[in-house]
Amino acid sequence: MKTIMPGSPEDWLTQAQSCITRANLGPRVDAIGRVESIGDGVAMVSGLPDARLDELLYFARGQTGFVHTLDRDRIGCVLLDDAAQVEAGDTVTGSGEVVRVPVGEALLGRVVDPLGRPLDGGAPIRARRFDPVERPAPAIIERDLVVQPVQTGTLAIDAMFAIGRGQRELILGDRATGKTALAVDTIINQRTSDMICVYVAIGQKSSAVARVVDQVRRHGAPDRTIFVVASPAAAPGLQWIAPFAGFTMAEYFRDGGGHAVVVLDDLTKHAATHREIALLTGQPPGREAYPGDVFFLHSRLLERAARLSTEKGGGSLTALPIAETDAGNVSAYIPTNLISITDGQIILDAKLFAQGHKPAIDVGTSVSRVGGKTQLRVLRDASGTMRLDYAQFLELEMFTRFGEQPEPRVRAQIERGKRLRALLVQPLSSPLRVVDQVALVVALGEGLLDGMAVSEISSLRTRLPAWIDDHVPDLCAQIERTGQIDTAQRSALMTTVKALIESQPAGSAS
Incomplete structure (x- = not known):
């Protein structure tokens, strides 16, 4: 602002009138909605007719949420914070923005929640920038052939089911058959490679996540690993965006010409969270009570894994999603969806695990659809x-x-x-x-x-x-x-x- 120099009253009046003329005065319209009902981390909001899908909303007491469903007279908002202080009648305002998470080198070695807030007691993240959690997958023309291997360090995988950089390889098996251990060993083996690792825990027990973090810190390269944790006690919205946030953090390194691998532990719990939110927001249930868009949910997520062309920097993003089966039933709804989306699956057998054959990989049913094209020639x-x-x-x-x-x-x-x-x-x-x-x-x-x-x-x-x-x-x-x-x-x-x-x-x- 210009400083008005002392002078005659006429000069002062002229300058004041000039400032008033330049001021942007006029009416301003703010859209304010109200919470109609709240329960289980989902708020039904009315009075925001211009709200968009996935738009970030602010509640009266500082909580945030994102628009998940759009009905004729109200919207379904999934909260990203504790819903205990949100009550019916509270005001809600739109932001015009979508949910964004911090990206950059400052995340390496840190344990954060899906919004990038530290969970390890360290300093706040100094992000390079904030990117949307929902990003489009690379177009076909922007992709390149998957020909470079991801060395897992596990002989059974590297020799028989090789995984390539840019591939999506599903790890499938019953509870407590070593699925997480197999993925963590892959992260540990990258201690001598140039790959950045992102471990995303979705609804996993805090003790299990602590073991993973400890194993990587003792045996791997924690300074090149990001831990994204959405605990079972976290808001359903945080658990829902966790895999998308992990992909966004990894894509920063891929788009810069680097290589990254994302472990999603696990998508079965993510699908259950999606079903919970869908039922609370009134979406019609389908097979096993899952909404009809559960396939699209995971396909648009996993399609973001790719190896980019040389013109796009030549970086790669590899996905290792984990899914849990019940009594070895790989024909259940979520496992079959994920098998059809991914480029192969490593199936773990409970009987082999009980016999002490670890990793309990079922050689007869496991497959890598890229396989030999990425395997090192000497190993092939x-x-x-x-x-x-x-x-x-x-x-x-x-x-x-x-x-x-x-x-x-x-x-x-x-x-x-x-x-x-x-x-x-x-x-x-x-x-x-x-x-x-x-x-x-x-x-x-x-x-x-x-x-x-x-x-x-x-x-x-x-x-x-x-x-x-x-x-x-x-x-x-x-x-x-x-x-x-x-x-x-x-x-x-x-x-x-x-x-x-x-x-x-x-x-x-x-």
Whole structure:
């Protein structure tokens, strides 16, 4: 504002009239609605005829919510804060904005809620900017082929069901079969990669989330991981936007040319939250009481995972959604929806888990629809027919339970299959490097493990990484850099593994 210099009264009057003329005076219309009813985190609001879907609304006592449904004479608003202080009759105003979350490097290493508010007791997030939680998926022309691998560190996945950067791979299984552990091991294995990890907990117990955070902090790279937590006690609106917020935070790095992976734990609880909100807002129920748009809900979310073209920076966003089945029923409504949306599924079997085969991956029903196109060539050449051989072994083993004495060739195939099964058993938070996986798979194919007791395989796997670093240190860097080895390097690797086996003390099972 200009300072009026002292002068004659006429000068002062002229300047005052000029300021009044330039002032934007006139009537202003504010749309104010009122809460008709409130319950279970959903408020029915009247008096806002111009409100838009997903618009952010402000309540009289500072609470916020977003428009979820639009009816003829009222709107359904899902609250993002505690609904205890919202009462019928309270005023509501529109903002003209949608729900946005902070993005940027300041989120790395932090535990936040879906709105980006710290839950770890740290300082407030200094965001690079605020992006909408609902963003359109990249167009087909903006995408590129999925050809680069995401190394999970789990031998069963990397050798038989390879996951690519930009892929959507569903992790499916009953309760307490190791779904979260498999995803967390993937996050831990990115400690040596260039991928940013985002773990989204939707309705998970605080103790379970604390274990995940602790595992990543002890074994992984927490400074390149974002934890987005919507606890069961959080408002339904926070649980609903949690996966969308996680994707938005990860897309910041993808759009900048980087690579990110998002773990959604889990979408079964997210679908239940969506059903709860839909029933409270009066939407007609469909199969299993879910609203008709539940498929569109998850498809528009998971379609945001993609590898971008070179013109768009070449970044990628990989999605690892988790879904829970009931008694192994993969044909239920939500699991079948997610299977049809994603590019493959890793199915965990409760019987295998009970038998101590962890990770309890069902090789016969799991699949990756990208698979070999993304797998490193050295691992693809080494694994070869590994999946087929394992499936044949399981069938032969089942037949021999009837007491038949198999011929020597079949007996040898069964014995090798037992060693393959032992190789696929892997402890928690112990991801394998590519060179370790190649060494184990090639050693099995070359028959180097045939003379070992099955109980000694785990000890061999534990000692292998340090042994390789001591004897062929350059080979690890070679494989990580090029994804290939020549015949001489393969021979040197086998010689190293053979020396390790010979040095293995008898009865060294761990």
